[in-house]
Amino acid sequence: MAHREVLSPPGKRVIMLGNVAIARGFLEAGLQFAAAYPGTPSTEIVEALSTAAKLLGGKPYVEWSVNEKVALEAALGAAIAGARSMAAMKHVGLNVAADPFFSSAYLGVDGALVVVSADDPWMWSSQNEQDNRWYGLHAYIPVVEPTGPQDAKEAAKLALLYSEKYKRPFILRTTTRIAHTRVPVDTGEIPVDRLEPRGEFHKDPSRWTLVPQYARRKRVELLEFWDKISVELASFPLNGTEGSGSLAIVGVGLGYRYAREAARILGVEDDVTVYKIATSVPFPRPMAEKILGHDTVLVVEEGDPVAEIQLKTIAQEEGLRARILGKRDNLLPRYGELGLEKVVNALSKLVGKEPPKWAVDPPTSVEEKLPPRPPVLCPGCPYRGFFYALRRAVNKLRLKPVYSGDIGCYSLGVLPPFHVQDTIIEMGGSIGAGNGFAHVLRGDSDITIAIIGDSTFFHSGITPLLNAVYNNAPLLVIVLDNHTTAMTGHQPHPGTGIRAIGEPGYAMSIESVARGVGVGKVLVADPFDVKDSEAKLLEALRYVKEEKKPAVLIAKGACILVALRAAYRRGIKPVIYRVNIDKCTGCGICYTVFNCPAILRREDRKAEIDPALCTGCGVCAQICPFNAFEPVSELNPEWFKIMRTAKPEQ
Amino acid sequence: MQKDALNIVVTGVGGQGQITLARVIAEAALIRGINAIVAETHGLSQRGGTVIVHVRLGNADAPLIPPGAAHVLLSMELIEAARYSHYLARDSIAVVNDYLVPPPLPGIKVPSTDELVSTIKERAGSLVIIPATQKALETGDVRVANMMLLGAAIEAGAFRDYIDMSSAEKAIQSVLGKAARQNIAALHNGAELARKAIKQ
Numbered sequence: 001m002a003h004r005e006v007l008s009p010p011g012k013r014v015i016m017l018g019n020v021a022i023a024r025g026f027l028e029a030g031l032q033f034a035a036a037y038p039g040t041p042s043t044e045i046v047e048a049l050s051t052a053a054k055l056l057g058g059k060p061y062v063e064w065s066v067n068e069k070v071a072l073e074a075a076l077g078a079a080i081a082g083a084r085s086m087a088a089m090k091h092v093g094l095n096v097a098a099d100p101f102f103s104s105a106y107l108g109v110d111g112a113l114v115v116v117s118a119d120d121p122w123m124w125s126s127q128n129e130q131d132n133r134w135y136g137l138h139a140y141i142p143v144v145e146p147t148g149p150q151d152a153k154e155a156a157k158l159a160l161l162y163s164e165k166y167k168r169p170f171i172l173r174t175t176t177r178i179a180h181t182r183v184p185v186d187t188g189e190i191p192v193d194r195l196e197p198r199g200e201f202h203k204d205p206s207r208w209t210l211v212p213q214y215a216r217r218k219r220v221e222l223l224e225f226w227d228k229i230s231v232e233l234a235s236f237p238l239n240g241t242e243g244s245g246s247l248a249i250v251g252v253g254l255g256y257r258y259a260r261e262a263a264r265i266l267g268v269e270d271d272v273t274v275y276k277i278a279t280s281v282p283f284p285r286p287m288a289e290k291i292l293g294h295d296t297v298l299v300v301e302e303g304d305p306v307a308e309i310q311l312k313t314i315a316q317e318e319g320l321r322a323r324i325l326g327k328r329d330n331l332l333p334r335y336g337e338l339g340l341e342k343v344v345n346a347l348s349k350l351v352g353k354e355p356p357k358w359a360v361d362p363p364t365s366v367e368e369k370l371p372p373r374p375p376v377l378c379p380g381c382p383y384r385g386f387f388y389a390l391r392r393a394v395n396k397l398r399l400k401p402v403y404s405g406d407i408g409c410y411s412l413g414v415l416p417p418f419h420v421q422d423t424i425i426e427m428g429g430s431i432g433a434g435n436g437f438a439h440v441l442r443g444d445s446d447i448t449i450a451i452i453g454d455s456t457f458f459h460s461g462i463t464p465l466l467n468a469v470y471n472n473a474p475l476l477v478i479v480l481d482n483h484t485t486a487m488t489g490h491q492p493h494p495g496t497g498i499r500a501i502g503e504p505g506y507a508m509s510i511e512s513v514a515r516g517v518g519v520g521k522v523l524v525a526d527p528f529d530v531k532d533s534e535a536k537l538l539e540a541l542r543y544v545k546e547e548k549k550p551a552v553l554i555a556k557g558a559c560i561l562v563a564l565r566a567a568y569r570r571g572i573k574p575v576i577y578r579v580n581i582d583k584c585t586g587c588g589i590c591y592t593v594f595n596c597p598a599i600l601r602r603e604d605r606k607a608e609i610d611p612a613l614c615t616g617c618g619v620c621a622q623i624c625p626f627n628a629f630e631p632v633s634e635l636n637p638e639w640f641k642i643m644r645t646a647k648p649e650q
Numbered sequence: 651m652q653k654d655a656l657n658i659v660v661t662g663v664g665g666q667g668q669i670t671l672a673r674v675i676a677e678a679a680l681i682r683g684i685n686a687i688v689a690e691t692h693g694l695s696q697r698g699g700t701v702i703v704h705v706r707l708g709n710a711d712a713p714l715i716p717p718g719a720a721h722v723l724l725s726m727e728l729i730e731a732a733r734y735s736h737y738l739a740r741d742s743i744a745v746v747n748d749y750l751v752p753p754p755l756p757g758i759k760v761p762s763t764d765e766l767v768s769t770i771k772e773r774a775g776s777l778v779i780i781p782a783t784q785k786a787l788e789t790g791d792v793r794v795a796n797m798m799l800l801g802a803a804i805e806a807g808a809f810r811d812y813i814d815m816s817s818a819e820k821a822i823q824s825v826l827g828k829a830a831r832q833n834i835a836a837l838h839n840g841a842e843l844a845r846k847a848i849k850q
Contacts, residue, residue, distance in 0.1 A: 015676050015686065040692055124691065149687070149713065177713040182673065182688040184680055254713075261711040341716035358718030363736040365717070366769055370733050371760055373753040375664060375699030412697060417756050489692075597698055597754035610751075612783060612792045 002489075003048035007055055008187050016185045018149035018178045019044035022116065024187065025156030026086055027052055027060075030194035032111070033078035034062045035071035037459060038488035039090030040125035041179035042118035046088055046500065047491070054501040061197035064491055064500045067427070067459040068093035072115060073100045076169075079109035080208060081199030084160055086172075088116035091130045092426065096460070098135070104169045105139045106210055106218040111199065112164035114156070115141070116172045118179050121302055122336040125487075127407070127426060129335060131303030136171050136281035137310075140222050142229055143171045143281035144236075145253030149181040151238055155278060157188075158237060168225060173280075175302045177337065178254055226282060234286040238278035241290075245272040247350055248294035248322075252277045252307040255300035255338060262300075262343040266353045283310040292320040298350060299326035302338050325350070377412050379598035380564075380615030380643075382527035382557030383480055387418045388594050388623060389533035390449075390478075397541055400445040402437050406430035406461075408453035409487045409559075410480050417595050420451060428452070428460025431477055435464060438473035438550075447544060448475035454510065455485035455493040462513060465552070469518040474548040476540050477519075479510050480527070482559040483647045490562055490648040498647060514552040521551035528557050528643060530622045558646040560615050566646040567639055574616030574639045575631045579607045583628035594623050617643060652685050652709035656812050657719055659737045660703040662726030663751050664691075667796035670825065671724065672703040674800060677821035678813040679707045689713035698754075702734055707812045722808045723774065724799055726782070727751050728766040735773035744774035745803040745844070747795060749783040778806045780843035786836065794836035797822065801840025806848065815841070 006023050008014040016024065023045050026034070034053075036046035046062060053062040061078075065071035068089040075087035089097060094117050104113060117132040136143035144162070146155035156172055163170040206214050233239070242260070249272050251259035256276045263269050275291055277283070280301070291297055292315050299308040305327040312324050327334045331346045341359045348355040377384050394401050405411060405421030406429060414421040425433055434450035441448060452461045457479050468475060485491040492498040497507025514522045521543045525536035533555060540553045558566075567574055586605035590596065598613035599620060607628070609620075616639060621629040658675065662668045669690050676686035689704040704715045717736045723744040725731030731746045738744065752760040761769075771777050782798035804815055813821075818837055823830045 013680065015673070015680055015688075017690075043692075148711070150711075177689055180690045180692050181713045182676055182686070182690070184686065257711040257713070264711075337714070338712075339714050339716055340712050340719070344716075356719075358716055358739070362717040363738070363773060365736045366732055369761070369769070370729055371753045371755065371758040373663065373698075373700040373729065373733075374755075375697035376754055378665070378697060409697065415755070487697075591754070592756040595754055595756060597751075599754075600752060612787060613751075 001051045001054060003044060003051050006048040006052050010187050010189045012187045013184045014187060015182050017044055017182050018152045018174065018180060020048045021149065021153040021185045022156040022172070022174070023048035023052065024185065025153035026160055027190045027195065028188045029157040029160040030084055030191050031086060031160060032060045032083040032195055032197045033075060033085035034060055035065045035074045036088040037065055037068045037071055037093060038485050038491045039093050040488055041120055041176045042088045042090045042116060043488045043491070045116060050500040056192060056195065058501065059192060059195035059197065062500045064493065066494060068097040069100060072097040075113055076100055076104050076109070078199060079111045079113035080107065081201045082110040083197060083199040084112040084164060086114040086116060086160065088118070090126065091117055091119040091132050092126060092128065094132050094135055096427065101135065102139045103210055105141050105222055106215060107208060108167045109163070109169065110167065110202065112160050113169040114159045114163055114172050115169060116174065119173060119175045119303060121175055124176055127424065131306060132171065133173055133281050133303065133306040140226050141169050141171055142233065142279065143173050145173045145278055145280050146178050147238060147251065147256040147276055147278050148254050149178050149183045152178055153185050155238060166229065173253070175254060230282040230285045233279040233282070234284035236279045236284070238276070239284060239287060240276045242274040242276065243269055243272055245270055246294065247272045248275060248291050248297040249273070249347070250275045250277060250291055250297060250299045250307060250311070252280050252299065252301035254302045258338050258340060258343040259300045261340060262347045265340070265344055265356065266348055266351060268351045268353060271351055277307060280307045283307055283314065285314065288314045289318065292318065292322045294322055296350060297322050297324045298346060299324065300332065300338065300343055301326070374415060375412060376415065376597055377409065378560055379596050379613045380560035380617035381409070382482055382555065382560070383410050383413065384594065384596060385530050385619040386480065386527035386533050386555045387413055387420050389530045390420060390537055393534050393537035393541060396538065398445060399447045399541065400443065401447050401449050402441060404430045404434040404437055404448060404450040406452045406456050408456050410451055410453055413451070417593055427456055428464060431461050431464035431468060434475045434477070435468050435471065435473045438475040447541065450475055450477045452477065452479055454479060454481040454483065454495050457510060458494050458508065462517070465514065465519070466517045468550045473550055474544050475550050476544050477550060477552045479552065479554045481510060481554050481556045484559050484562055486559040490559065492648055496647050510554050519552045520547070520549050523553045525553060525555045526557060526644065527555040528617060528619060530619065557644050560617060560643070562648050563643045563646040564615060567642050572636060572638050572642065575633050575635050576609070576611055576614040576616045577618065577620060577629045578609055578632050580628050580630055581606060583626050585626055587625065590620050590624055594620065596620060653812065654708055655710040656707040656721055656810065657715040658705040658707070658722040658724065659715055659720040659734055660705060660724045661730040661734045662701055663730060664697055664699045664701050666726040667793060668701050668703050668726060671796040671800055672705045673825050674818065674821045675705050675813060677825050678817040681817045681820050682813065684708055684812055685710065687713055700730055700733060722803065724803055726796060726799060728763060729761070732766045732769040735770050738773045741775045743776045743806060743808045744770055745778045745799060745806055745808055746770060747782040747799055748779045778802060778844055778847050780840065780847050782840060782843065785839060785843060791832060794833055797833045797836035798840030798843060801837035802844035805841035805844035
């Protein structure tokens with residue numbers, strides 16, 4: 001069970017990941033219902049809540065939902081029925097959940113509803129950089145931001161309490177450096193009895209249905225709420241003022257930590273007033289008026305200039321002439337993450353102080369002299385052998401494929417030597433966009449191949465597959481089924497038959513789903529068996545070309561990391577492989593075309609295996625034309641079974 | 651009153667245990683009443699990619715260490731040590747595992763150990779290199795190499811008076827639980843390796 005520290009006794013100081021601290025904050029506020037789809041950097045919140053629920057006998061209710069829309073709808077339903085609820089997602093997850101999100105602002109709740117949006121500036125593990133505080137402005141839903149991992153727990157707690165008080169949804173917006181930063185956290189009491197997931201629904205169509213006659217009234221009420229909360233958020237406990245200098249620094253969310261430390265580094269604490277803002281949307285009006293009393297205002301915030309633009313609007317409305325600086329004027333960069341060097345530099349220009357050398361003239365990186373090290377498929381990943389077979393099959397049939405890609409570990413297939421991700425758009429986009437490719441790429445050798453993972457398939461692959469059958473789009477859909485949501489750290493999904501807190505659930509079969517929506521050709525391949533994979537791929541590709549109909553091929557093999565863990569637990573040590581140097585001819589297929597990170601190229605071009613990296617998957621032995629790979633000792637058939645079937649343990 | 655910030659950059663290849671190493675450092679500091687902030691890399695980059703973890707002890711607010719401001723670089727791998735060597739300040743120390751993992755991209759040029767070491771030396775005030783992975787493989791569990799690096803760094807004085815062997819041992823107990831014994835052994839092995847390396 002991950003993140004057990006979430007249940008540390010009260011009155012302790014415990015190091016917690018920001019996301020675990022957020023989970024703790026929700027528990028301390030009496031959370032009853034939690035739903036999420038995993039996504040970096042949000043995942044550990046519900047992982048930690050799952051652990052808590054498991055240890056507390058199902059309190060609160062916690063689930064991995066199939067996607068963010070369902071997670072938010074489920075949390076909203078529970079909140080309408082009076083429960084204190086939350087739904088967590090990465091920033092782009094809120095795009096998926098946007099529909100119920102906008103409605104939730106009109107509806108309000110009877111319990112509480114916090115939508116956690118974990119934004120990922122500089123796209124460490126995301127397809128875009130998206131500041132979801134705009135969603136707050138757009139939907140009229142207030143945004144709470146921890147002012148650093150240091151108060152993430154309090155921010156989560158307060159967001160839930162404020163939502164309960166106002167009976168309106170709130171956003172808790174974090175960013176990577178809050179979510180994935182560990183700091184000491186002071187634990188408070190968890191009211192275990194209040195976590196019981198129990199609600200009551202009070203029928204009232206005028207409250208809970210958004211037909212025009214009610215929605216119109218609600219629109220007006222929402223705007224009234226917005227004006228009221230803009231004033232009342234000024235007293236939000238995490239907002240505050242430090243110092244009394246003439247220059248105003250508005251430290252919004254994590255920006256506060258950078259602002260405070262930058263002032264300290266420059267030794268200008270007495271020359272500035274730091275305004276600490278944990279409620280960036282709507283910007284608390286009484287605080288704005290104080291801030292705008294300064295001649296010069298520097299706004300430090302992670303993401304877009306959301307607070308800055310609101311301050312400028314208020315200044316215009318109030319006829320105040322403060323000079324408001326930040327990102328609009330590029331004093332701070334408009335992309336990427338904040339950094340001390342950036343904030344120290346910006347501030348030094350305003351206070352006329354010499355910044356430390358590292359801020360103005362940092363040592364240059366030697367990056368360009370070094371080989372890049374992008375993330376790659378792990379040694380033993382079932383996808384490697386399968387991609388190898390895929391390229392062989394496509395070449396054999398002389399096809400010109402478009403690989404319509406998706407979000408997951410297999411996105412790494414974009415890299416050489418695989419090149420099996422020609423487009424990567426969003427969750428489910430492989431099959432969705434594949435519908436379009438398939439109808440317009442009509443040449444004899446053209447073929448559309450959508451590649452999607454199991455968790456992504458359940459998330460948003462089923463509807464576009466249904467569309468492909470309905471509109472008869474001739475494409476091959478490959479579902480890479482490693483029995484887990486691997487990229488985010490091995491959460492279960494509907495295909496695994498395991499629920500968030502480890503209870504058994506119904507194990508949804510991808511084959512049955514595909515057959516159920518009417519796919520005429522559904523095949524299952526063993527990705528650890530290159531010959532089997534190639535044979536099934538040839539059969540499926542021929543079907544699509546000849547019948548001009550969609551086909552589905554499911555490649556089933558466990559994520560090697562899950563399999564290794566399962567093996568260790570059962571006391572089974574996978575037997576690794578070595579190279580028989582006499583047999584190796586130095587042809588290089590293994591380290592170039594197959595490209596396993598555990599296989600290294602020696603000076604003489606021959607291969608060697610790094611025993612620290614080899615997982616014992618044995619696929620190299622299948623692809624070597626000279627049988628040069630051999631196990632270091634007798635093989636254990638149990639391991640090969642685990643490799644194919646292991647599922648994450650919760 | 652907290653001590654001035656001590657900035658430690660921990661790097662390596664995804665999967666080598668950088669996060670655990672950083673967690674143990676933070677826990678050891680907390681045991682001694684010293685504040686700690688650890689900014690990690692999760693998700694996509696973990697899959698065998700380059701990893702940097704920022705650890706700040708003492709009086710620190712912000713999570714990230716700017717280039718040129720790190721007092722310590724701990725690296726589980728040579729290329730990654732070089733890649734992040736510009737994070738080091740002038741009077742800094744680098745403690746590096748003598749282990750090179752060529753990125754598995756076909757046809758790339760991999761620098762030699764000597765080239766990498768001289769790059770790191772240009773940036774670091776002092777450099778200690780220990781064969782942590784090799785030694786860990788000899789003991790039968792490659793996963794403890796990170797604790798060897800920690801032991802070496804403590805022995806080399808990288809952490810000044812912020813953490814010591816005794817707080818590191820307690821931190822390992824608390825972070826690694828059942829696996830503590832072999833990891834504490836690795837910590838001491840690492841210290842021994844550093845003593846040898848420094849003598850040479």
